[in-house]
Amino acid sequence: MAAAIVLLDLVAYLQHRAMHAIPLLWRVHRMHHADLDLDVTSGLRFHPFEMIISMAIKCGAVILLGAPVLSVVVFEVVLNGMALFNHANLRITKTVDRLLRWIVVTPDMHRTHHSVVVDERDANFGFNLAWWDYLFVTYRAVPRETHERMVLGLAGMRQVSECCHLPAMLAMPFRKTSE
Secondary structure, three states, X not given: OHXXXXXXXXXXXXXXXXXXHOHHHHHHHHHHHOOOOOOHHHHHOOOHHHHHHXXXXXXXXXXXXXXXXXXHXXXXXXXXXXXXXXXXXXXXXXXXXXXXXXXXXXXXXXXXXXXXXXXXHOOOOOOOEOHHHHHXXXXXXXXXXXXXXXXXXXXXXXXXXXHOOHHHHHHHHHOOOOO
16 A cells, blocks of 8 residues: 555656646646745646646556555545645744655745746656655755745746636646746
8 A cells, every 4th residue: 555655656746747848738737837926725726637637647557556445545635635735835944844855845845846947847846755856856955046035936927817817727728928
């Protein structure tokens, strides 16, 4: 059961990297990154197309792994809980954050992933386990700017009307931008 949970987390990490690396998938995933502020709701902000793609990938992984039903349920509960945690607008002491991020993705670790700076956005892909970013050399300890000064969102979408209203968000995969 534990192995299935860890392997499903690896699949989620690889899927997240693919969402950034493959232009068609990025067009769908960028809705998640367009948020101008990062808070717990950002952990729920995914385009319906991305949710369908994600479900298909995870179902395929579950079948290939022969993962027990209970491990899939536990993984999904943990994944969703961690998505809320690591997108939350929380401030954890540096000491606790440094210790936690050896195992799990912390809000500060994941916040860097939501930077408008592309090489920062293309780092810290993990949701649950931080190990994958260390192992695949996608870990970035801190943004160039402080977390307070770091600009979040997408450089090509800075207006609330284009990135934070439902009709515009749902149309995002069909709109060309500089992103």
